[in-house]
Amino acid sequence: MVGGQCSSLGEPSGVIYWPVSVCRSAGTSVPSQSLPFHVGVALGKEGRSQAKYLAQIIVMGVQVVGRAFARALRQEFAASRAAADARGRAGHKSAAASNLSGLSLQEAQQILNVSKLSPEEVQKNYEHLFKVNDKSVGGSFYLQSKVVRAKERLDEELRIQAQEDREKGQTPKT
Numbered sequence: 007m008v009g010g011q012c013s014s015l016g017e018p019s020g021v022i023y024w025p026v027s028v029c030r031s032a033g034t035s036v037p038s039q040s041l042p043f044h045v046g047v048a049l050g051k052e053g054r055s056q057a058k059y060l061a062q063i064i065v066m067g068v069q070v071v072g073r074a075f076a077r078a079l080r081q082e083f084a085a086s087r088a089a090a091d092a093r094g095r096a097g098h099k100s101a102a103a104s105n106l107s108g109l110s111l112q113e114a115q116q117i118l119n120v121s122k123l124s125p126e127e128v129q130k131n132y133e134h135l136f137k138v139n140d141k142s143v144g145g146s147f148y149l150q151s152k153v154v155r156a157k158e159r160l161d162e163e164l165r166i167q168a169q170e171d172r173e174k175g176q177t178p179k180t
Contacts, residue, residue, distance in 0.1 A: 109155055109156060111159065111160075111163055114157075115156075115160070117152055118132055118135065118153065118156045118157065118160065119131055123163060123167065125164055128160045128164070132156075135150075135153045136150060136154070139153060
């Protein structure tokens with residue numbers, strides 16, 4: 007309480023203390039349970055400097071976390087840019103096909119276990135994996151659908167390569 011001396015703490019008057027068990031103010035005792043409000047903590051000279059240090063620690067912590075977040079964000083942007091450049095080297099049509107199918111060329115090759123793009127190998131591996139993952143023989147519909155999407159992506163890549171080969175053959179050499 008303000009203006010008295012707290013009997014449980016023996017502190018000087020003019021300062022609010024928490025928790026207050028029983029304080030004397032003008033000769034009366036008031037239990038803390040009967041107070042209609044929460045009593046806050048007033049800080050003396052030492053308390054203010056501790057609060058200042060605590061605030062400085064919090065600000066420094068936020069700055070450190072902020073810098074780490076900014077650094078991670080820059081690294082992610084750089085990795086994204088590098089991946090986009092790698093896709094760009096493979097051709098804009100190939101990158102567009104990756105976006106449409108949701109699978110990259112590398113993912114599709116891994117799913118069908120194909121190292122080089124040849125229509126025969128793609129078809130052979132597709133048929134095998136499609137049959138093995140058929141639900142009627144205890145396979146997984148999810149894996150079967152992944153096999154289908156991988157074949158679609160590789161077929162699209164083969165179509166793009168064939169089209170680029172035709173375009174190269176038609177352009178006059180200078």
